[in-house]
Amino acid sequence: MSSNGQKIMEWSERLAQYSEPHWAEKNQLTCTYLTPAHLQTAREIKSLMNEAGFDEVSTDAVGNIVGVYRAASSSSSSGSSIADATATVKTLMTGSHYDTVRNGGKYDGRLGILIPIACVAELVRQQRRLSYDFEVVCFSEEEGQRFRATFLASGALTGDFDPSWLDQQDAEGVTMRSAMQAAGLPGDLTEIIKLKRDPEKYIGFVEAHIEQGPVLFEGGIALGVVTSINAGVRAICKVTGTAAHAGTTPMTMREDALLAAAEISLMAEKRALQDEGSVATVGQMQVPGGSINVIPGECLFSLDMRAPFDGQRDALVADILAQAQSIASRRGVKFECTETMRASAAPSNLKLQERWERAVKSVGQPVFKLNSGAGHDAMKLHTIMPQAMLFVRGGNRGISHNPMEIISQEDATLATQAFMALLDDIETHPFS
Numbered sequence: 001m002s003s004n005g006q007k008i009m010e011w012s013e014r015l016a017q018y019s020e021p022h023w024a025e026k027n028q029l030t031c032t033y034l035t036p037a038h039l040q041t042a043r044e045i046k047s048l049m050n051e052a053g054f055d056e057v058s059t060d061a062v063g064n065i066v067g068v069y070r071a072a073s074s075s076s077s078s079g080s081s082i083a084d085a086t087a088t089v090k091t092l093m094t095g096s097h098y099d100t101v102r103n104g105g106k107y108d109g110r111l112g113i114l115i116p117i118a119c120v121a122e123l124v125r126q127q128r129r130l131s132y133d134f135e136v137v138c139f140s141e142e143e144g145q146r147f148r149a150t151f152l153a154s155g156a157l158t159g160d161f162d163p164s165w166l167d168q169q170d171a172e173g174v175t176m177r178s179a180m181q182a183a184g185l186p187g188d189l190t191e192i193i194k195l196k197r198d199p200e201k202y203i204g205f206v207e208a209h210i211e212q213g214p215v216l217f218e219g220g221i222a223l224g225v226v227t228s229i230n231a232g233v234r235a236i237c238k239v240t241g242t243a244a245h246a247g248t249t250p251m252t253m254r255e256d257a258l259l260a261a262a263e264i265s266l267m268a269e270k271r272a273l274q275d276e277g278s279v280a281t282v283g284q285m286q287v288p289g290g291s292i293n294v295i296p297g298e299c300l301f302s303l304d305m306r307a308p309f310d311g312q313r314d315a316l317v318a319d320i321l322a323q324a325q326s327i328a329s330r331r332g333v334k335f336e337c338t339e340t341m342r343a344s345a346a347p348s349n350l351k352l353q354e355r356w357e358r359a360v361k362s363v364g365q366p367v368f369k370l371n372s373g374a375g376h377d378a379m380k381l382h383t384i385m386p387q388a389m390l391f392v393r394g395g396n397r398g399i400s401h402n403p404m405e406i407i408s409q410e411d412a413t414l415a416t417q418a419f420m421a422l423l424d425d426i427e428t429h430p431f432s
Helices: 004-016 036-052 111-125 152-158 165-166 178-183 189-193 216-220 257-272 310-331 352-362 377-381 409-428
Strands: 057-058 065-069 091-097 133-139 204-212 221-227 229-242 279-283 296-308 334-343 370-374 389-391
Touching: 004 409, 036 057, 036 065, 036 111, 036 133, 036 352, 057 189, 065 111, 065 165, 091 111, 091 377, 111 133, 111 204, 111 409, 133 152, 152 279, 165 178, 178 310, 178 370, 204 221, 204 377, 204 409, 216 221, 216 377, 221 352, 221 409, 229 257, 229 310, 257 279, 257 296, 296 310, 310 334, 352 409, 370 389
Parallel strands: 091 133, 091 204, 204 389, 221 370
Antiparallel strands: 057 065, 065 133, 221 389, 229 296, 229 334, 279 296
């Protein structure tokens, strides 16, 4: 299996060739939901799955690419649909997302697609079937970049797709429904609802992912077993003041929206520092129609707030929003906040986590446990079935959401070996 790491590195390059024009010109990777680059990436993933030897490869109503490698005893190994599989055969689901942030890295999400594809290729090479169906879901959207609908792809599988998302517009005024239909998807809520999975048919969900942080790198550790995924809230905020002449309005008589937003940002940082594990980030800020000689009358900015536990997150959010209102009142401006995403903490299923631990140990690596500060599709699947994750060390001190994001071929090989060991563990020690 030593060649699997090389395959994964090569496959990553194959997917990374598709980027949106503005970013491709700068040799940067951006692949957002249902853009031409996104659709090209989807076609490439389907080609990889077919080359690997999946029994079924399809695109669902939200653009997820779904590959199934059938069990030895499954009556549908000849090619019938997932719903027709023998009732006694359960399914292990895995996967991750193939969209990216703007100017992102090659491995965030996509590594969790390529590792299981490599595992299926290895099973085919060995002419071997498992006792359970193996379903790899390549989620079409996780990052919430084009539309404010984070986790829409995995949410469709859990029954959490928000019908209002279909009428939401992107920055160019294109609705999600129109984008879906232009991509050859139905854009119809009835079809999306059909994607919801029955948890009784599943063993659970496992996900491999680049760590996106420095812990494994600094510790010299290749693989980490995730114990829990942090809770989070995302929001879009608006401060409304009064646009006025920058030269004639005294400093004491201004209602500056941007300065209020800046103070709120610094306050959020200070509040998050009060807790162990809490983080608060303003990742976007803009002054619509701003001019060099005009006091900003409006400022839009994002707020991303996370913590290890739901209660800690809720206290963080409540404090930041209350203090934001106080700052706005003192400065004579108006503060508004619209929540766009709320996700509960997702502790790993202990039985699946223990299987990851045995898998890591079986490939000669130490068992190192850590929680995830980043959100993942696993936290959506967590709401309907057991889940557990494996982290793979990132280079460059674990930097992610950045072109400097990297893994090594050796670590990709180890991660694939550990994933195969997990499949074997479930094979030889089925859940009771």
